[in-house]
Amino acid sequence: MTELTITALPAAPIHVFEIWSNAADVAQRFEAASGFALPAIGRSSGTNALTLIRYEPTVWLVEGDVSGLSEVLGEDGALTAIGGGIVRVLLKGQGWRTLLMEGGVFDAESPNFSIGCSAATTIDHVNVRLHVLSETSCLAYVPLSYSAGLIHFWEEAARDL
């Protein structure tokens, strides 16, 4: 049996960071304020205090300390809290890629889905966002109402990877 742990992490501040105008200016302001650039689509970047994951052309998921981001956005975008409705599930071990293929439709086994990559996909009918942390760990952002069912699904599936 492949060793794999599935852990629901404590609730954390998670926001949606959306830009509707002057994207280049916002990107410059962001880099100046945070010290790193906004990540490209399907990628993540950040520090220990702040991580941004880009899931849509104009939308980033932000985890961590968002103080100052409203100023970065100004009138060009909005920051909205969504963390109450999301459970972060850490998949740790060699089998996380195989696990994500269970009930899935996304190629999590692709070598191109490497550290820092992200994806928004559906697993066992549940909309899930994935973020590759390392070769042996991946963080899944799961809607709260589906989390108990999906974690149970993963735990069952992990018994037979």
Added chain:
Amino acid sequence: MINFTFDGKAYEAQEGDTLAAALLRNGIGLVGRSFKYHRPRGIMTAGVEEPNALVTVGEGGRAEPNTRATDVFVYEGLVAKSQNRWPSLSFDMGAVLGLAAPIFSAGFYYKTFFGSAKRWMFYEYFIRKAAGLGDAPTETDPDRFSQRAAFCDVLVVGAGPAGLSAALEAAEAGKRVILVEQDSILGASLIRDPQEQDEAWIDATAEKICAAGGRILTRTTASGYWEHDLVTLTQRIAEPGQVPPNGVAQRLWHVRAGEVILATGSIERPMAFANNDAPGVMLSQAVRTYARRFGVVPGKRIAIATNNDDAYKTAEALRDAGAEIVVILDARPTSAGADSGFHVHNGVPLSVTGAKHGLKSVSALVNGETKSWNVDLLAVSGGFTPVVHLHMQAGGTLDWNEEAQAFVPAISRQKVKTIGGAANPEPIFTVAPVSNPKKSFVDFQNDVTLADVDLAWAEGYRSVEHLKRYTTLGMATDQGKLSNMAALGRLSEKQGVAVPEAGLTTFRPPYTPVTMGLLAGAGARDAGAPTRRLALFDIHQAESPIWQPLGYWFRPRAYPKGRETLAQAALREAQAVRTTVGMTDVSTLAKFEVSGPDAAAFLEIICATTVNKLAVGRGRYTFMLREDGFVFDDGTVWRLAEHRYLLTSSTGGADRMATHLSYVRNYLCPHLRVSVVNVQEHYAGIAVAGPKASAVLQAMIGEYPPRHMSTVPAAIGVTPVIVLAASYSGERAFELYVEASHAATVWAACEAEVMARNGSLYGLEAMEFLRIEKGHLVVGGEIDGRLTPHDLALDKMLNKAGGYIGASGLSRSALSEPGRKQLVGLEALEGTIPEGSMLIRLEGEAPQGHVTAAAFRIIEGGSIALGQLVDGFARHGEELIATSPTRNQRARVRVVHPHFYDEAGERYRD
């Protein structure tokens, strides 16, 4: 040795035996009874094409009927039972049907069972008793079934010499490769006919494929080829009836491949002659497989009938194994086989006679004379049919190979190619059957003979598709793998055309039978529906509520105390709201945060009411229209800050509303400076309602709560909340929105204050009572997508400036003509109003409307309801009948205004 039982008797098998091999090893040749005539049947093949040896394997919920004995590997404790026989396999009373075979010809049902449907139900009972295969288990399957996705550059189906070589080449070229093999070991034809590529070559090749990153799946069948090179694989992790090692019995793979290589080989064809279905008649390659792979020789005195060279390999294998080859009947007119060292005659079998587990004799037409030999086994080879099923499922076409008398894969519109034996079948010599067509079986599983094909032709069935359906040829679990070409040959002979001109039936997935559990996957026990759990689930569960499914959600319907019924609990809860205070969980409501300088402009497109005049801290009821002008959802909109709004809408319509907002934002209004974020799950919602609701709120937030339709940010302890003063119950009421991760704290604080005032929790049932009495609408009830704002008496709230979605549709004149259904209230004059009942004026007249929701007056008692009634606004005071014929319930009702409680709305205010 491995122990197993067949029909209750214990036997021993060897490691790696299929059930068929193990039965033959134990001298058992009679394995089943045929579908229609209950004729004795044995083992004909060594693969998935087996039509005869169908057994039930396993017990209880794990029992798997119609399992091919050739496609299950024996494990310790395997329990197998024969099917379709009574009282026993040896002495089957049903075999008497065989005597009446002449009247059970093709089209028997169509010609015999006339009359009403009721009479058919009578016939059907006996038909089902007499015919059929195994019985489906009635107990729940205790095992799990997995569904897994996979992606690859190259998918190779079939691990024979061609498939192994192709997979190795692709893997060594750096491609992601998946190789699948339906057998438990690799090699396919190499297992039967080791050549230069022996077992060591197979092992070495597999190792190289794996070392290059390839994945090899055994006991895995490519069962379906779909659009965009999606191939479904069915993998047996446990054998039928076996307890799976980790709980998962089977896995359904969804493989998306860049390219698919089919190395699926070919299936040997039987020959048509009298009694060719008897135990002891087997396919030549199958006999060779049993001899070489399993070390089992199914006969001692053996005859071989063939029209090709391959069967001579069988003769050699059997001779090497110590059996006597009595005669080889070679249908080819030349001197084929003359130098083989065997007794070869140019001839074709006419018939066989049989004993219980094998044959007694075979007779043949040799040079115009009938000759007979005493044999216990006849191995036949009528040529080879390439396995083109997946190629055809992929939308490919076929070419006719005249030499092989077989269809072979041609072009395909998908990225698939066929290699190996499936692309290059061996040449054969075709001989038309010469024996009694009434005893010469074409389709063994459905008991279809050459005579049935002839009869269908005589009765005018020209199309191969009609022939198939009239005779049932090619149906059932084997899907005609052995029978289709023989039937086509006969049909083309009748038509006087070449086989390709006779047509071909459609190849549909699955290639081999797939269990229902595998298709259902992990969701089998929930009917495939995921379950959404409230953030406060554990708190509710501690109160032992009656749970109500609502979409994917489960919500408390009521919290019964003691021996209360649902109705008693709901009435008590609703009375608490009317007299003191109640609280309920409204977390499932759809909620969207709309931010940006253009947020109000965006909402004025979404909502049919005005929005931009709302002051900060104020809210209002709103509703939304489809583009055709009909109301499809309603809710509230709140201005939380200068450029920030909260929009709520119905639980049931939440996903639809999210899609609608996304469509409007991204397609209709990409220019707006606005962000629309779904915060349905971010905020848990708690509603507090009743005359003492203000007191509860004040105690919690430390200040006087906002007036009706106002909102303030507040804190309960250190937890921030948004307080919305809104009422669905008709009482002074509030909704508290809190980040779901902190909801338990707020619920506990709220519950303490509510209980301190003799209040109560209330569930969906009480909420329904309250809102019906108040005359509030619900999506899915009164708002059913067929009424306009005018029909629902909402027209006075429409944004007079227009500009909202549905404004144009609403202006259509037909929507303001008389005769439309309109919202009304109904009060019972006698009886209880049945929910969902029809509204009629007199018995026998057509319905003029229906009851959308029914309840009782919470304090005074009495049955009331809301409904839709033609021209309802003008019919207040009229008496009607609410009738539900299907439930045999009716009540006399009076049409009234749809507000039964506090019509002036005074109770919203302190």
